[in-house]
Amino acid sequence: MPYLCAHFRESLEITGEQVHFAVSPDGYRWETVNGGAPVIRSKKGCGGVRDIEILRRYDGGFSILATDLCIVKRMDEHHNVNWKDCNHNGSRYLAYWETDDLVHFSEQRLLFFGRDDFGCLWAPEVFCDGKSGQYLIHWGSTTRADGYEHMRIFYTLTKDFISFTRPAVFFEKPNELLDSHLVKIGDTYHLFYKNSDCPAANMHETAASLFGPFTHDDAFDARMRYYGSAGAYEAATTFILPDGRWCLWLDYFGCPKPEMGYVPFVSKTPGNCNFRRADSEFSFPYGFKHGRVITITDAEYARLKTASFD
Numbered sequence: 001m002p003y004l005c006a007h008f009r010e011s012l013e014i015t016g017e018q019v020h021f022a023v024s025p026d027g028y029r030w031e032t033v034n035g036g037a038p039v040i041r042s043k044k045g046c047g048g049v050r051d052i053e054i055l056r057r058y059d060g061g062f063s064i065l066a067t068d069l070c071i072v073k074r075m076d077e078h079h080n081v082n083w084k085d086c087n088h089n090g091s092r093y094l095a096y097w098e099t100d101d102l103v104h105f106s107e108q109r110l111l112f113f114g115r116d117d118f119g120c121l122w123a124p125e126v127f128c129d130g131k132s133g134q135y136l137i138h139w140g141s142t143t144r145a146d147g148y149e150h151m152r153i154f155y156t157l158t159k160d161f162i163s164f165t166r167p168a169v170f171f172e173k174p175n176e177l178l179d180s181h182l183v184k185i186g187d188t189y190h191l192f193y194k195n196s197d198c199p200a201a202n203m204h205e206t207a208a209s210l211f212g213p214f215t216h217d218d219a220f221d222a223r224m225r226y227y228g229s230a231g232a233y234e235a236a237t238t239f240i241l242p243d244g245r246w247c248l249w250l251d252y253f254g255c256p257k258p259e260m261g262y263v264p265f266v267s268k269t270p271g272n273c274n275f276r277r278a279d280s281e282f283s284f285p286y287g288f289k290h291g292r293v294i295t296i297t298d299a300e301y302a303r304l305k306t307a308s309f310d
Contacts, residue, residue, distance in 0.1 A: 001242045002301035003027045004102070006054040006064060007291025009036075010253075010260040012079065017048035017070050021102070022288060023296070023304050027241045031305070032285045039309045042095055044108050046070045049095045051123040051179075051235070052291045058133065062102060063161060065124040065137070066095040068110065088148040090120020094139070096161065102300055103307045113156045113167045117144040122151075123235065123290065127182045129210060134159050136210070138170050140178040151176040153193065171214065179290075181236045185246075185271040189214075192236035192248075200231030202250055204273055220273045227277055229254055233263070235290040246270040251290050261287020 003024045009016035018038035024030045033039060042049045048070025055063055068091035074081055093110035119142035127136040138155040142148040155170035171180065176196035183190050189207045191214055194200075201224050205214035224230045232254025241247050246269060249262040264282045265275035296304075 001026070002296050002298060003239065003293055004054070004296045004300070004304065005030065005288055005291050005293045006052045007288040008050050008052055008066075010257045010287060010289050012072060012075075012257065014048055014070060014072050015041075016289075017050055017072060018042060019049060019052055019064060019066065019097075020288075020291075021304060022285065023301055025301065027239065027247065027293075028282050030282070030284045030288075033304050034307070034309045036286060037309070040064070040097060040105055040108075042066075042068070042070075042108065044068075045091055045093055045095060045110050046073070048072065050290060053125050054292050054294055055126045055128060055135075056294060057135075058128070061098060061100045063126070064097045064099070064105075065111070065126065067091075067120070067122055067124065067139075068093050068095045069120060087119045087142050087151070090122075092116060092118050092121060094121055094124050094137075098161075102296070102304055103309070111161070111164075113164045115167050118154075118167075119143065119148045123179045125181060125292070127184075127210075131210075132157075135161070136170075136182075137164075138180050138182060140180065151178055151196070153177055153180045170211070179235045181238065183238055188271060190238075190271070190273075192238070194234045194236075197231075201225070202230065202233050202236055217273060220275075223273070223275060235262075237262075237292055239293040239295070240270050241266070244269065246272060246275075247293075248275050249288075249293070251288075259287065261289060262291075 005022045019040035021033035045068040049066035051067040053065040096109045098106040122140040124139040134157045152172040153170045154167045156167045157165040179194040181192040191205045204217040204220035207214040233250040235251035246267045248265040266278045267275045
């Protein structure tokens with residue numbers, strides 16, 4: 001069973017903050033696509049994208065969404081970044097593309113959800129709600145009402161990525177939240193997210209319904225503490241491996257830029273959050289930053305291995 005990971009690369013060059021692809025024949029051994037160069041370059045908005053999301057739509061085509069932000073352009077001469085300013089004055093749009101074959105892409109669009117009181121829209125992800133046939137787009141934002149100081153997870157619903165419901169709060173806590181990942185296993189909805197402080201850590205909650213109420217998973221907190229440096233991970237994403245195990249990737253940023261990227265954890269079965277770190281089972285050609293893994297067909301895998309991108 002082949003896999004595709006859409007992601008960006010942490011770099012001091014704008015080419016890193018674009019849409020990159022990597023593929024794997026089995027979810028463990030990962031290979032570059034397009035020689036590690038971008039497969040899509042952002043030409044609108046901020047001219048760079050981060051936090052890449054890809055999904056296979058109900059019609060069989062693919063949609064790609066991303067945070068419209070280029071951090072390289074916001075660095076000072078010492079490569080420092082004013083992240084608070086990004087939160088307040090970042091883009092109120094998401095970058096968007098469509099493709100039928102993962103090689104040829106539509107013209108870029110910038111998605112606007114009808115509210116101008118957001119700060120930057122961070123880390124979009126899409127949950128395909130089979131019950132309603134809709135797509136639930138969720139992301140992290142601050143708002144003007146609280147002085148752009150408190151990040152929550154917001155959502156909007158769409159059937160076509162053209163018309164959207166008015167954004168509303170999906171999930172919030174007393175602390176700031178970011179990087180939500182939502183997946184349904186059996187009858188249970190699993191929500192992973194990054195808690196900003198007290199403590200700074202990735203967390204997990206479950207619910208029997210899409211909109212909750214969600215129940216906090218204390219055992220997952222303990223597991224993350226066991227592996228240490230809990231505050232230096234973010235951007236959870238999960239997928240099921242060919243042997244039936246559940247794989248969790250967390251993006252580690254507590255190191256120099258060239259070493260940043262996903263760290264793999266595995267559990268015995270989907271829905272079982274007793275994850276153990278499994279670095280030795282996986283190989284990566286470079287650090288994959290904040291993306292999404294999906295399964296693809298053998299034909300799509302073969303096409304991506306040999307494709308040329310403009």
